[in-house]
Amino acid sequence: MGFMIESVKLYYNEIVALMENVGATIGIYMSNPLELAEFYTLIVRWIFPVLSVLILFRCILPLLRDGGPNHIWGFLETKEGYRIPLKHWENSIGRSRLSDIVINLPFISRSHAVLSYGENGWTVTDLGSKGGVEVNGEKPDQSRPVDAGDIISFAGAEFLFLAAEDGCETIEPKGKLNWLINHGSSFNNIKTLLLILAFQFLGGIQIYLTCIGEGTHLSIPLPFGLYILAECIYYFFLCRFSRKYMELELLIFSLCGLNLLVVAAVYPDHLMKQSIAIILGMIVYTAVQVIIKDLGRGRKFKYIIVVCALILILMNLTIGEYRFGAKNWIDLGFITFQPMEFVKFAFVLAGTATLNKLLTTRNLTAFIGFSGTCIGALIIIRDLGTSVVFFTAFLVIAFMRSGDIRTIALISSGAALGAFAVISFLPYIATRFQAWGHVWEYADTIGYQQTRTLIAAASGGLLGVGGGKGYLVGIPASDTDLVFGILCEEWGLIVALTALMSIIFLSFLVLFLMRGCKSSFYAISACGAASIFMIQTALNVFGSIDLLPLTGVTLPFISNGGSSMVVCWALLAFIKSADERQRPEREVIEEGMVE
Numbered sequence: 333m334g335f336m337i338e339s340v341k342l343y344y345n346e347i348v349a350l351m352e353n354v355g356a357t358i359g360i361y362m363s364n365p366l367e368l369a370e371f372y373t374l375i376v377r378w379i380f381p382v383l384s385v386l387i388l389f390r391c392i393l394p395l396l397r398d399g400g401p402n403h404i405w406g407f408l409e410t411k412e413g414y415r416i417p418l419k420h421w422e423n424s425i426g427r428s429r430l431s432d433i434v435i436n437l438p439f440i441s442r443s444h445a446v447l448s449y450g451e452n453g454w455t456v457t458d459l460g461s462k463g464g465v466e467v468n469g470e471k472p473d474q475s476r477p478v479d480a481g482d483i484i485s486f487a488g489a490e491f492l493f494l495a496a497e498d499g500c501e502t503i504e505p506k507g508k509l510n511w512l513i514n515h516g517s518s519f520n521n522i523k524t525l526l527l528i529l530a531f532q533f534l535g536g537i538q539i540y541l542t543c544i545g546e547g548t549h550l551s552i553p554l555p556f557g558l559y560i561l562a563e564c565i566y567y568f569f570l571c572r573f574s575r576k577y578m579e580l581e582l583l584i585f586s587l588c589g590l591n592l593l594v595v596a597a598v599y600p601d602h603l604m605k606q607s608i609a610i611i612l613g614m615i616v617y618t619a620v621q622v623i624i625k626d627l628g629r630g631r632k633f634k635y636i637i638v639v640c641a642l643i644l645i646l647m648n649l650t651i652g653e654y655r656f657g658a659k660n661w662i663d664l665g666f667i668t669f670q671p672m673e674f675v676k677f678a679f680v681l682a683g684t685a686t687l688n689k690l691l692t693t694r695n696l697t698a699f700i701g702f703s704g705t706c707i708g709a710l711i712i713i714r715d716l717g718t719s720v721v722f723f724t725a726f727l728v729i730a731f732m733r734s735g736d737i738r739t740i741a742l743i744s745s746g747a748a749l750g751a752f753a754v755i756s757f758l759p760y761i762a763t764r765f766q767a768w769g770h771v772w773e774y775a776d777t778i779g780y781q782q783t784r785t786l787i788a789a790a791s792g793g794l795l796g797v798g799g800g801k802g803y804l805v806g807i808p809a810s811d812t813d814l815v816f817g818i819l820c821e822e823w824g825l826i827v828a829l830t831a832l833m834s835i836i837f838l839s840f841l842v843l844f845l846m847r848g849c850k851s852s853f854y855a856i857s858a859c860g861a862a863s864i865f866m867i868q869t870a871l872n873v874f875g876s877i878d879l880l881p882l883t884g885v886t887l888p889f890i891s892n893g894g895s896s897m898v899v900c901w902a903l904l905a906f907i908k909s910a911d912e913r914q915r916p917e918r919e920v921i922e923e924g925m926v927e
Contacts, residue, residue: 376534377795381826383531384586388830390524391583395841397913403850405449408433408484408491415494421627421850422448422686425486426459439463439487447478447493448686451628454478454493463487524582525567529560532589535799535823539596542800552596555603559592562611575914580841583834584904587889588897590831594818595892597800598811602892609894613901620905627686627853634681638702641678644671645709652713658884659713672718673895675706677902679722680860683729684853699730717875717883721867728863732856768881781807782878785817789825789877796824811892813884816873832873835888838907839866845910858910861903864888 406418416433423432426444435444441461448455457475458465466485467476478484480495536556543552563585570578588610595606624630648671652659660670682702703726710719771779771786788804791797802821804810810818819828842862849855865888872887874880886896 376538377798377824379534380531381795381824381830383527384827384830387524387527387531387586388583388834390527391579391586391834392837394579395577395837396844397577403912404496405850406454406480406496407494408447409494410491416491418447418496419850421450422446422852426461435486435489437487437489440489441487444486447484450686452477454495456484461487521567521571521578521582524579525563525585528582528586528589529563531586532556532560532592535589535593536596538799539593539600542798543596543600551600551603555607556592556596558604559588559607559610562607562614566614576908576911577913580904580908580911583837584889584901587831587834590819590823590827591890591892591897593799593823594811594815594890597802597818597822598805599892605894606892606897609897610901612894613898616898617901617905617908620902621909624853624857624905624909627851630684630853631686634684637678638682641675641682642705644675645705647671648713649709658715660715660718670893670895672706672710672713672715673893673899676721676725676864677899679703679706679725680729680857680864680903680906683726683732683860684857686851686853703730715884717871717885720871720883721864721885724867725860725863729856729860732852732859765881767878769878771878779878781809781814782876782882785814785876786878788817789820789828792821792824794825796820796822796827798822809884812886813872813882813891814876815887815891816876819890831890832869835865835869838862838904842907842910845907848912849910850912854906854910857906861906864903865900 404417404419405421407415408418409415418433420432424443424446425431425433425435426442427434427436427438427440428442431443433447440463441459443459444461444463445459445465446457448457454477455475456465456467456472456478458472464471464487466472467478468483469485470476478493480493482493484491484493533556536552540552566581567578570581591610592603592606596603623633647662648660651662652671653661653663655661660672662669662671679702683699703722707719707722707726710716710722767774767778767782771782773779775783784804784807788802791803799822802818804814804817804821807814816828816832819831839862842858845858846855849858868885868888871880871883871885872891875882875885886893888900889897
């Protein structure tokens with residue numbers, strides 16, 4: 333019995349000693365800000381990967397919800413009484429299986445006509461068919477307005493045009509992604525927002541504690557608080573005024589939060605400027621959606637923006653400043669910006685067109701001319717990375733406009749020869765290719781940035797070393813060209829990969845939305861924007877880890893830079909405009925109000 337009592341006392345004394353040591357350790361941490369930052373990092377570094385995966389999962393699944401109700405804007409009725417629904421504002425009619433309305437008769441041309449809805453109502457446009465188009469027995473020169481009750485003849489095949497009641501009708505889709513519909517769309521948006529705010533709040537505290545010893549902590553809380561407030565206000569603005577899915581905005585909120593964490597680690601004094609740029613981007617995002625919601629207004633806006641883009645290009649060539657080897661900055665004294673970033677938005681908008689214009693005007697002379705001007709200017713100012721981005725977007729838009737693979741192949745061949753000439757005659761660009769695949773041989777010269785990025789990314793592991801604690805922050809362009817390395821080092825490989833998957837998902841979302849676009853205007857602009865996001869992501873990430881030459885382009889929504897941030901939000905508006913689906917909870921509310 334005495335032995336047991338002695339054993340209990342011994343264990344008790346050991347537990348008390350352990351508690352005293354733990355208490356003393358915590359006291360040391362609490363009394364020393366730097367030690368407190370270490371203690372905090374050990375606790376929360378396991379939370380960030382879980383939050384990032386949950387946010388990605390909760391944002392992606394609802395956006396993959398199949399379709400929502402399909403709109404029917406009118407009908408073509410045969411003599412037998414069979415009604416063919418018009419599911420788009422622009423409906424191609426012909427014998428081709430790719431047509432929206434297939435008339436499988438031998439005397440119908442493959443691309444016969446387009447029946448489209450615009451500012452002046454419905455019009456039918458002959459696409460140079462052999463049999464022609466007639467409206468009530470009259471043959472129009474090319475286009476003619478069509479009213480409900482008119483008889484439209486396609487090479488003798490007659491149809492009665494009927495408008496949908498109350499503007500449009502809806503049909504429920506037969507969903508193919510039932511599991512996603514039943515589970516993904518049931519996520520509560522407010523909970524997803526809270527997860528995003530938790531990630532940003534905990535990450536902001538970590539950066540704050542890390543920077544206490546450096547005397548820069550006063551510049552951190554206010555910008556983070558301003559951005560979190562802007563997120564909340566914009567979210568409730570969407571809840572009140574938008575009927576579309578909000579997960580796309582929530583996904584970008586999470587990326588912009590990572591952007592602020594990166595900026596705070598490298599340049600804390602730039603944090604307020606970057607927060608303002610994000611808020612300005614939200615405003616531009618909303619404005620672009622409102623403008624292009626009306627196709628007529630969108631076409632007028634297109635020409636204004638193209639003219640402004642040409643002015644920016646001219647300014648860049650004349651008063652631009654060289655930075656990091658490229659003449660891609662303009663300093664107006666009160667503001668410094670990259671004009672070619674804003675030209676990206678104009679470039680995508682310039683490539684858009686409605687279906688009747690695409691199919692009746694096969695040549696791409698105007699768009700090719702504008703594209704050549706942009707890419708030529710980029711070569712002159714030695715911005716190779718951005719020229720690659722423009723050219724890739726050009727190929728995507730040109731193919732969507734023409735569908736001519738041979739023309740695209742010919743253009744690509746000419747571009748390859750031009751790129752070879754540029755690399756041969758511009759030493760600055762040639763050195764980038766000299767180091768490609770051999771950065772460890774030039775570890776202290778032209779391969780300095782990539783080798784340090786590879787070391788930093790490997791040292792971060794799955795969980796990262798903590799915000800503001802990385803080695804890469806001291807390397808030039810770590811917050812822009814090498815930002816993937818900072819994400820891996822400070823926040824871990826899991827967080828870095830979820831960020832990349834969020835950007836890559838935008839392209840898959842566009843492909844998912846294409847069949848539901850009511851106008852080719854929205855389809856082309858969304859594909860153009862997605863192609864820019866994809867090629868920038870590939871060039872930035874693969875360039876920083878030496879799978880591609882380091883070309884100096886930003887990672888969308890994550891790299892530091894006000895111009896890049898605003899333009900990324902503007903391009904995102906094209907993708908959002910292509911999505912016509914509505915939130916199911918909003919539909920249920922409205923149905924209840926009607927009852």
